[in-house]
Amino acid sequence: MNQNRLDLVFSALSDATRRGMLEQLAAGETNVGTLGEPYDMSQPAVSKHLRVLERAGLIRRTRQGREHRIRVDPRPIEEASTWIGRYARFWKQQFDAVDAYLKARADEARTRSRTKAKEQDKR
Amino acid sequence: MNQNRLDLVFSALSDATRRGMLEQLAAGETNVGTLGEPYDMSQPAVSKHLRVLERAGLIRRTRQGREHRIRVDPRPIEEASTWIGRYARFWKQQFDAVDAYLKARADEARTRSRTKAKEQDKR
DNA sequence: CTGATTCATAACCGAATGGTTATATAACTG
DNA sequence: CAGTTATATAACCATTCGGTTATGAATCAG
Numbered sequence: 434m435n436q437n438r439l440d441l442v443f444s445a446l447s448d449a450t451r452r453g454m455l456e457q458l459a460a461g462e463t464n465v466g467t468l469g470e471p472y473d474m475s476q477p478a479v480s481k482h483l484r485v486l487e488r489a490g491l492i493r494r495t496r497q498g499r500e501h502r503i504r505v506d507p508r509p510i511e512e513a514s515t516w517i518g519r520y521a522r523f524w525k526q527q528f529d530a531v532d533a534y535l536k537a538r539a540d541e542a543r544t545r546s547r548t549k550a551k552e553q554d555k556r
Numbered sequence: 557m558n559q560n561r562l563d564l565v566f567s568a569l570s571d572a573t574r575r576g577m578l579e580q581l582a583a584g585e586t587n588v589g590t591l592g593e594p595y596d597m598s599q600p601a602v603s604k605h606l607r608v609l610e611r612a613g614l615i616r617r618t619r620q621g622r623e624h625r626i627r628v629d630p631r632p633i634e635e636a637s638t639w640i641g642r643y644a645r646f647w648k649q650q651f652d653a654v655d656a657y658l659k660a661r662a663d664e665a666r667t668r669s670r671t672k673a674k675e676q677d678k679r
Numbered sequence: 680c681t682g683a684t685t686c687a688t689a690a691c692c693g694a695a696t697g698g699t700t701a702t703a704t705a706a707c708t709g
Numbered sequence: 710c711a712g713t714t715a716t717a718t719a720a721c722c723a724t725t726c727g728g729t730t731a732t733g734a735a736t737c738a739g
Contacts, residue, residue, distance in 0.1 A: 440570050446640070447566035448697085459646055465716060478698055480717060485696090499706040499715045507647030514637075514644035517569070521637035523582055524630030571727085588686060601728055603687060608726090622685045622736040 438490065442513045445489035450474075451482050455491065455505065462504035561613065565636045568612035573597075574605050578614065578628065585627035 445451055454468050469479030483503065486492045490509040494501045568574055577591050592602030606626065609615045613632040617624045 437572065439575070440572060443566050443570035444696095447563050447570055449560060449563060450697095452562070452639075455643065459643070466714090474697090475699065476716075477700085477718080481697070484717090496716095499704095501716065505647060507644065507651060510640065510644050510647060514640045516575075517633065517637045517640055520578065520582075521630070521633050524628060524633065528630060573727095589684090597727090598729065599686075600688080600730085604727070607687090619686095619735095622734095624686065 438509060439513060439516060441489040442491065442509045445485050445491055446513070448482070448485075451486055454482065454486065455510075458492065458503065458505045462502050464500040464502060468503060561632060562636060562639060564612040565614065565632045568608050568614055569636070571605070571608075574609055577605065577609065578633075581615065581626065581628045585625050587623040587625060589623075591626060 446455075450472055453471065457463070457468060457471070465479060465483060466476075468483070469476060472479065483492065483494075487494065490506055492503050493506050494503050496502075569578075573595055576594065580586070580591060580594070588602060588606060589599075591606070592599065595602065606615065606617075610617065613629055615626050616629050617626050619625075
């Protein structure tokens with residue numbers, strides 16, 4: 434399908450191994466072997482995970498002799514964070530609004546609990 | 557593989573159709589048919605996308621007659637937002653620190669070059 | 680009851696995913 | 710030079726994914 438950047442980033446982040454690699458890279462750039470050490474998988478499997486992260490633009494690599502130094506490129510993460518953050522904020526706000534509404538209604542009900550009979554809800 | 561919650565959420569978000577559905581749901585809860593209208597795909601395909609969102613905990617459904625009312629559950633998105641937000645903030649901070657360092661070094665180099673020029677004058 | 684509407688499920692298909700082993704390439708080491 | 714090390718690539722495999730068509734089940738309308 435039409436794989437845009439956001440698709441690739443979220444897809445790359447959907448694997449715990451790859452998220453772990455990114456977190457490991459937060460401690461500083463390393464080579465491929467070191468990145469793969471924590472995981473019980475073959476070297477080609479590690480190589481594939483890195484290729485996925487690279488295709489998503491989440492890492493960059495530079496050759497230093499026979500080693501590949503891997504470092505994070507924070508820009509695509511920033512993009513994804515923006516999307517998801519905007520969305521999360523919207524729902525937090527919705528939740529807070531409903532919360533405030535319910536609280537207000539509870540207060541109101543308390544103050545005129547004897548005068549009011551029954552409220553009809555809309556929708 | 558060992559599919560934890562974060563895996564499922566990011567995986568669900570990695571498809572533009574599903575992200576679109578979530579955005580559509582921000583306008584309020586709807587039924588399955590309405591959710592699928594914007595997309596050029598069969599009804600079972602829509603149903604499958606909803607199942608993916610549901611497995612990830614991103615939506616909830618309630619039956620009303622023959623219709624299914626779909627609404628967002630914002631909690632898993634909040635979780636994902638937390639992970640990615642923390643990560644994005646870390647890298648922004650790193651970037652800012654490097655930026656500040658480079659700027660400081662540039663300033664220092666500027667003053668040093670003036671000093672060096674003076675010393676050469678002395679010679 | 681009959682027929683239409685809303686949705687899910689089953690069965691299938693091709694492509695992508697995540698893993699493997701085996702092999703290739705390039706750089707370092709003695 | 711030969712041997713070791715770091716990494717990628719190829720070929721393969723099972724599973725998942727995103728789509729399809731066909732069918733089923735429940736509810737609504739006349």
